[in-house]
Amino acid sequence: MKLGSLKEGGRDGTLIVVDRAVKKAVRATGVAPTLQKALDDWTTAEPKLRALAQQLADGKAAGAFDLDTKALAAPLPRAYQWADGSAYVVHVELVRKARGVEMPPSFWTDPLMYQGGSDSFIGPNDDIEAVDEAHGIDFEGEIGVIVDDVPMGVTPEAARRHIRLVTILNDVSLRNLIVTELAKGFGFFHGKPATAFAPVAVTPDELGDAWDGGKLNLPLISTLNGKEFGHPNAATDLTFDFGQLIAHAAKTRHLEAGTVVGSGTVANRDAGVGCSCIAERRVRETIDSGKPATPFMSFGDRIRIEMFDRAGQSIFGAIDQKVARYTP
Structure with missing residues (x-):
């Protein structure tokens, strides 16, 4: 459904x-x-x-x-809670490697997660509104799930049974703002504008054997200005599945029905499959050649994010957005 x-x-x-x-x-x-x-x-x-x-x-x-x-709006145009993880630790590892910063071993056992703005999600064809290209406009292709009421202290195994819907999303990031925000040691705010969602969210049975209850075993395809940017598989190199992410989010609180939990940027260790965000490509370029070559997005750029089943049919429909200048 x-x-x-x-x-x-x-x-x-x-x-x-x-x-x-x-x-x-x-x-x-x-x-x-x-x-x-x-x-x-x-x-x-x-x-x-x-x-x-x-x-x-x-x-x-x-x-x-x-x-x-x-x-269409987002399937949930606004939600009581939006908790975004970083389940592909290889992505975090690459970013820290490019900065010359050692990654704590705990990152492999304890999920990273932040609480994003959920008062206004945007639809699959809505513009990415930005004030300034200098903010470092980036897309992030992710998997997301929507849960029913989840009790505090739930186990990962039990948490999987609370997943009611699955979708894909574009967790837009303003990279040059994030750098200064993280330096303050208090998390994201300005660097995370409205998140865009696919046209539909689907019940897990729609995914067939590509869904094992906690992860989705299909490529997520990102296309920037008509050229494929990446097609990493959402099950490959996944450190924490959605059962683990939901359990992490519910460690000290109950999650209300309609809470959205994100996977973080889908990333594979294999560079040949490309990337689900510009920042990761820039990191790989820095590691390989000493400096990044791919620019962040400009006004007029278009990003398309989509996932197909094994028969070639679009599962969630496409996120297809243009970057547009916002004038207050």
């Missing part, structure tokens, strides 16, 4: 059920007005949403319409 949200009905959008090809949709307001409301009462809402999805697949859903992804 694939779910999305139209940019209508208020800040939380209008819940829709989307077909497997991400071409047709039907409003699900008879079940729940928003995805958050569905997640709040998932036990009741899920079977009704699945019945509607079957009607859509059979061509019998009343009010079905052709889907225009430009009309």
Whole structure:
């Protein structure tokens, strides 16, 4: 089952059920007005949403319409919590190597995680608004999951059973702001603008044997200005799966239904598969030749992030965004 949200009905959008090809949709307001409301009462809402999805697949859903992804918000236009991990420790290792900084051994056993801004996610075709190119505008291709209510102290094994939806996202970063923020020793803020999400989030069964309950075994493809930038596999070199990330997030707090947990930038040790962000390519260039060669994004640049199943069908639809100048 694939779910999305139209940019209508208020800040939380209008819940829709989307077909497997991400071409047709039907409003699900008879079940729940928003995805958050569905997640709040998932036990009741899920079977009704699945019945509607079957009607859509059979061509019998009343009010079905052709889907225009430009009309979509993020599946959750805003969330109670957005916790982003760094599950691909090879990515962190490369960054620190380029800076000549030794990586603590604990990074391999204790996940890194920060709490991002979740009051306003953006849709798959919304512009990446930026004030200044000098901020170092970068994309970050990631996997994300949406959970139901998760109890504090949950084990990784039990945490996997709380995953209700899976999606992909672009965790936009302003690299040159992040450097100065990290130097203060208090985390990100200005360096992390609004995160963009794919057109749909899907229930794990949609992923077939590519999903093992905690990780997704498929390449994530990033295309910058029409040229492939990278296709690392989301299961390769994954240090912490989503069970471990969710358990880490719930170590000292309960997670409310609708919490979004991110994987961090998908990265593989094999340089031949490319990268899911510009910063990693610049790091590899620095290690290889002493300095970076690839610039960060400029106004007018376009990034596309997508994942295909083994039959070649787009699973979540594409994140396809342009960098645009924002004038206050």
